[in-house]
Amino acid sequence: MTTNSLPPEPNNLWQPKRGLNKRVEQAIIWLFGLFALISVATTFGIVLSLLFETVEFFKDVPLWNFFTDRQWTPLFSNPQFGILVLLSATFLTSLIALLVAVPLGLLSAIYLSEYASPRLRKWLKPALEILAGVPTVVYGYFALLLVTPFLQIFIPQLGGFNALSAGIVMGIAITPLIASLSEDAIYAVPSALRDGSYALGLTKRETIFGVVLPAALSGIVASVILAVSRAVGETMIVALAAGQNPRLGLNPFVPVMTMTAYIVQVSLGDTPAGSIAFKSIFAVGMTLFLLTLVFNIISFWFVRKFRETYE
Amino acid sequence: MTSQSVSPVATEAALRAKNVSVYYGSTLAVRDVNLDIFKNEITAFIGPSGCGKSTLLRCFNRTNDLIRGARVEGKAMFHGTDLYAKDVDPVYVRRRIGMVFQKPNPFTKSIYENIAFAARINGYKGDMDELVENSLRRAALWDEVKDKLRQSGLSLSGGQQQRLCIARTIAIEPEVILMDEPCSALDPISTLQIEELMKELESRYTIVIVTHNMQQASRISDRTAFFNAEATESGNKVGYLVEYGDTEKIFNDPSEQATQDYVSGRFG
Numbered sequence: 001m002t003t004n005s006l007p008p009e010p011n012n013l014w015q016p017k018r019g020l021n022k023r024v025e026q027a028i029i030w031l032f033g034l035f036a037l038i039s040v041a042t043t044f045g046i047v048l049s050l051l052f053e054t055v056e057f058f059k060d061v062p063l064w065n066f067f068t069d070r071q072w073t074p075l076f077s078n079p080q081f082g083i084l085v086l087l088s089a090t091f092l093t094s095l096i097a098l099l100v101a102v103p104l105g106l107l108s109a110i111y112l113s114e115y116a117s118p119r120l121r122k123w124l125k126p127a128l129e130i131l132a133g134v135p136t137v138v139y140g141y142f143a144l145l146l147v148t149p150f151l152q153i154f155i156p157q158l159g160g161f162n163a164l165s166a167g168i169v170m171g172i173a174i175t176p177l178i179a180s181l182s183e184d185a186i187y188a189v190p191s192a193l194r195d196g197s198y199a200l201g202l203t204k205r206e207t208i209f210g211v212v213l214p215a216a217l218s219g220i221v222a223s224v225i226l227a228v229s230r231a232v233g234e235t236m237i238v239a240l241a242a243g244q245n246p247r248l249g250l251n252p253f254v255p256v257m258t259m260t261a262y263i264v265q266v267s268l269g270d271t272p273a274g275s276i277a278f279k280s281i282f283a284v285g286m287t288l289f290l291l292t293l294v295f296n297i298i299s300f301w302f303v304r305k306f307r308e309t310y311e
Numbered sequence: 312m313t314s315q316s317v318s319p320v321a322t323e324a325a326l327r328a329k330n331v332s333v334y335y336g337s338t339l340a341v342r343d344v345n346l347d348i349f350k351n352e353i354t355a356f357i358g359p360s361g362c363g364k365s366t367l368l369r370c371f372n373r374t375n376d377l378i379r380g381a382r383v384e385g386k387a388m389f390h391g392t393d394l395y396a397k398d399v400d401p402v403y404v405r406r407r408i409g410m411v412f413q414k415p416n417p418f419t420k421s422i423y424e425n426i427a428f429a430a431r432i433n434g435y436k437g438d439m440d441e442l443v444e445n446s447l448r449r450a451a452l453w454d455e456v457k458d459k460l461r462q463s464g465l466s467l468s469g470g471q472q473q474r475l476c477i478a479r480t481i482a483i484e485p486e487v488i489l490m491d492e493p494c495s496a497l498d499p500i501s502t503l504q505i506e507e508l509m510k511e512l513e514s515r516y517t518i519v520i521v522t523h524n525m526q527q528a529s530r531i532s533d534r535t536a537f538f539n540a541e542a543t544e545s546g547n548k549v550g551y552l553v554e555y556g557d558t559e560k561i562f563n564d565p566s567e568q569a570t571q572d573y574v575s576g577r578f579g
Contacts, residue, residue, distance in 0.1 A: 118379075192416040196476065198377060200429035200483055201406025209430060215419040 007280065050289060053282030060276050066283065072246035072257070074266075074277040081280055083287055085248045089256035092229035093238050095172060096167025096252060101227055104171070105178025106220065113186040114181070114208050125133020125183065132176035140240030143169035148241065161243030161255035170237045174227045181226065186212060218306035225299035229292040235260040259284050323390075325350045325487055325517040326408075330385035333366050333375065338563050339543075340366050341550045343385070346489075346536055349508045353509060353526035355558065358538030358573070363550025364521045367538075368489050370394075371519065372408040373401040389487075406433060409485035413492045415472035417464030417479075422447075422456050425464040426479045433483050450478035451508050470501025477508065483514070488512070490520040494527065508530050525574060528558065535561040537570045540546055 058066070061081050069082025108128060112121055147165040152158045158165075189212050197207040213220070243255025244265055257265075266281045326346035331344045341363030348354045348371075356364035366375070373394060375381040387394045394404055415451060418425050426443045435442060443460070447453040453473040456467070464475055480488055490509075493503040502524075509518055509531055522528050528535050536555040540548040554561060554570045567569050 070373070193416055193418060195374065195377065195410075196413060196416040196418065197429070198402075199372065199374065199410035199412070200403055200479065201402055201409075201433055203402050204430060206432050207425060210432065211418055 031191075047289070050282050050286045053157070054286040055278050057276070057283040060279070061283075070248050071261075074280050079276060081283070082248070083259075083284070084121075085246045086259040086262055086284060087244075087255060087287075088248050088250060089238075089242065090232055090258040090260070092163045092250050092252060092256060093167040093170060093234075093242055093258055096164060097171035097231045097234075098224070098228065100168050100171025101175045101178050101231075102224060105175045105223070105227070106182055108175070108179040109182035109186055109220075110208060114204070114212070125180070125291045128176050131172070132180070134173070134237035136173060136234065137240070139169050139173045140166075140237045143237055155253060158253045159243070159255050161241060161245075162253050163242050163256045164241035164252040166238045166240075167252065169241065170231055170234050173234070173237065174230050177230060178227045179198050180216035181223030182188060182216070182220045185216040185223065189215045212251055218303050220307075222299045222303045225295050225302070229295040232295070233288060233292055235258065235264060238285075239264045259288050263274035263288075312461075323350045324348065325390065327388040327391075328367065328370070328385070329388065331367065331370060331387055332384040333363065334380075334382045334384070336379070336380040338547050339549050341538075346552060346555050348517065348519055349534070350517050351513060351515070353513055353520060353535040355530055355532035355535045356521045356536060356538060357517065357523075357525060357528050358550070358553075359540060360523075361538040361539035361548040361550065361570065364536075364538045365470075365491050366550065368491055370523050371487070372405045372410055372489055374405070374410060376401050403449060405447070406483060407485055408487040408489060409480040410489045410491065411473070411476050411480055411493045414496050415465070415469055415476050416476050416485060417472050420464060421461050422448075422464050422467070422475060423460040425475055426482045429479060430482050435483075446478040446482035447475075448514070449481055450474045451504060451511070454480055462558045468501070470497050470504060473497060473501065473505060474508065477505070477512075481512065485516070485517065488516045490518065492521050492523060495523060502527070525576075529562045532558045533556055537561060537565070537573060539569055539573070 059134040066081055066083050069080045069083075070084065071082050072085035073080045112125055112128075116124060143165045144161075147169055148158065148160060148162065151165055155164075193215060194207055194209055197211040198204075202210065238258045239261040242258060242261060244257050244261060245255040246253065246257045246262070263281045263285055266277060271277045326348040328344045328346050331341065332339060333341045343362075344367055356368060358364050369375045370383050370387045371389075371394070375383060381396055389404070389408065392399070418428065420428060423443055426446050427439050427480065430442055432440065444453060444457075447456060452471060455471060456475075458464075459466075464472065473496075477488075477493075494505050506527065509520070512518060520528075520532065534556065535558045537553045538550050540550045541554045543549055554565055554567045556565075560569060562574050563568060565574065571577075
């Protein structure tokens, strides 16, 4: 029974049953807190396990060599681990992906929020988001078996595995992310701002590019940065279509090996646990993790700093 | 106080509504309005909510076009030209007939850019710094913002934001300024500043203001139009013009009982 020190009510019609209340509330708080903790704990667990093996790796390979070597030859008798090799491939495929995804995603977002009729928008937006639901392994084979042969018609010197088609298809894969998030940002710009611009004798195009997009900039940039971290971490498409050849450089026509593709290769192969090659995937994983973390922090900071607050 | 030297024949009608009705979809919102708005005067639209005064106001610069399903019947004319004629581009209409909204809506740009932006796009060829300064001076905002022109327009207070919106409107030199309850989101002091500003602007512009504040209408306007709403059989409210005349007459000696009841505060 709950006691309370208020004066008694004039009649006894109101008798809530809250006997267990206090304990249930407490239990719920603990339970929910536990679930919230699980995701945080998992993240910490991952980082710790990465860190542990990474430290082991850097006992054998000096940090300096890791960042300056220009070869990635983990299975040679005199192995070299120059992360720049894998980094250049990741950079190249991500850059190509962004060159595809940013214009495509942004233009779709502008069309959807500003030009499409409400009925069309109702259909088009979910359809676009379905693209995001396609398994990446399907995209990978799409790149390998369709896009590459097609591109070879125009670029005869294009290898069977190459950064170009992997990048293009990856761009298609992350387009919905940019389109959907940017569209949300553009759609959220108050219509009062548009009205204000129209009332000054501006056309629709001038209003969109001069008023609406600048107002939605923080959301748009955040979506692009999120897409960058998706592209950097994307695995299946590049593992299948970009090849497995560690090669330093930015030639999009030849096979390359991204960081993620390397991790896949080692994980699937028969590299003995504890060997230097095995430990190297943790170092690469750590690099990937830090890279995406930095992008996410930039995105977070950018949104905080540039978000416009409308009354 | 309002001067009573105005007479309908002496000044030119800048805007004219001839049998104007506005529909939203199939719903009639305002029915059959006829009125003339005279040059270099302040005309106030008053009336209870839902009486269509804002809707009518929006007809005059074709802002209703931006609302899906809105349709205007009859003629809204600007110096004798039908604003809804086929060869009239609404973009140019709005360039000549500006609008200030209920809630201040400065752009997410610097104070300077809030004014320079539309002027630049509209092809202003003069000295931009001068235009910004003059517009801000005429909007009685210059002294408050002259040292922070690079700051965001959103950093200003509500009253300052509204004056910034007025400044950017007058920067592009419209002939008419439509004001849709410009003070309803502002405190009394900011309201007073805006009212003083409107009196200043009257000599150069034709101003139409929608207001819920009857004291405001009687303080600043030369003419007042009183609108009322009646319920139709389907339950919608349809607005119509009850009475239009010199402000002093509307407030002191209206011809219609409904006007008398409204301005004396008996309803609405």
